[in-house]
Amino acid sequence: MEAKGKKILIADDEPDILEIIGYNLQLEGYEVQTAKDGTEALMKAKLVKPDLIILDVMMPNKNGMEVCRILRTQPSFYDTLIMFLTALNDDLSHVKGLEYGADDYITKPVSPKVLVTKVNSLFRRFSKSGESQAIEIGDLKIDPEQFIVIYQGKSINLAKKEFELLYLLASRPGRVFLRNEILSQIWGADVIVGDRTIDVHIRKIRQKLGVDCITTVKGVGYKFEL
Numbered sequence: 001m002e003a004k005g006k007k008i009l010i011a012d013d014e015p016d017i018l019e020i021i022g023y024n025l026q027l028e029g030y031e032v033q034t035a036k037d038g039t040e041a042l043m044k045a046k047l048v049k050p051d052l053i054i055l056d057v058m059m060p061n062k063n064g065m066e067v068c069r070i071l072r073t074q075p076s077f078y079d080t081l082i083m084f085l086t087a088l089n090d091d092l093s094h095v096k097g098l099e100y101g102a103d104d105y106i107t108k109p110v111s112p113k114v115l116v117t118k119v120n121s122l123f124r125r126f127s128k129s130g131e132s133q134a135i136e137i138g139d140l141k142i143d144p145e146q147f148i149v150i151y152q153g154k155s156i157n158l159a160k161k162e163f164e165l166l167y168l169l170a171s172r173p174g175r176v177f178l179r180n181e182i183l184s185q186i187w188g189a190d191v192i193v194g195d196r197t198i199d200v201h202i203r204k205i206r207q208k209l210g211v212d213c214i215t216t217v218k219g220v221g222y223k224f225e226l
Contacts, residue, residue: 006123007031009048011041011067012056012085017110021054024112025119038062045071050080052119055102057086065100072101075184081122085110103175135170137226140213142167151209158208161186165201169214169224178221198222 008030012018015036022032033048035041039061045053053071055064062070064084071077084105104122106115134143141150144167149156158166164186169177182198202214202222213226 005031006052007033007048007050008052008054008119009033009035009041009044009050010054011035011038011044011059011064012054013037013059014056017056017085017108020112021110021115024116028116028120030119038064038067041067042070045077045080049076052081052083052122054083054085054119057084057088068100068102072178073180078181078185083118083122101176101178101181103172135167137170137173140170140209140226142170149209151211156208158205162201162205162208165198166205166214166224169222170226173224173226176217176221176223182221 006029008025010018010021010025010032011034012021013036018034018036022034025032033044033050035044037060038055041053041055041059042062045067053067055067057064064086068082068084071080071082081104082102084102085108086105087108104118106118134141134145136142139152141148142163143149144163147163149158149163149166165182168182168185179198187197202216206212206214211226213224215223215225217223
């Protein structure tokens with residue numbers, strides 16, 4: 001089963017929601033842990049090391065966005081999938097959630113069937129198999145095995161770090177990557193480089209592709225949009 005071995009942490013201050021969501025995800029084969037507030041969510045996340053964390057935005061003792069922001073600053077949670085549960089059904093709230101590093105969101109009231117479908121979809125999209133797969137978005141193709149980038153039929157010559165940076169951002173379109181995330185994943189935690197390094201590489205990527213596909217989120221990080 002697709003869900004076998006996958007661990008999910010659900011954090012919400014409403015016991016009924018924890019019970020309903022947890023029950024339906026367990027039926028699907030997932031291992032489920034719960035937390036009743038943001039503080040407990042942080043503690044359990046460090047203990048359990050879940051594959052996916054579902055965070056209620058409006059819970060006490062650190063809301064979901066605060067928890068997400070804190071987790072995304074820690075290298076061990078860079079690849080952890082995060083989904084927001086929110087009663088705020090407006091585009092601004094959803095965009096803000098993605099800027100904090102979430103991979104998806106679902107609005108309340110929660111439909112268990114819709115949530116399970118979204119969870120399954122997330123795991124399919126962001127498989128942690130460790131295999132680097134080719135990415136195709138519109139006219140852009142990025143193939144890590146052949147180390148080639150093709151845009152609108154033309155081969156684009158990128159330096160190694162430029163290629164790795166583009167691949168990282170394009171692997172999760174719309175998701176904002178924090179600066180320290182990018183530095184750690186592309187240059188490594190032990191390599192000291194400045195924020196200007198990222199800016200220079202992104203400028204070169206934009207120039208070589210001839211399209212502004214990387215958006216700067218001021219004071220936060222960068223996201224891929226084509």
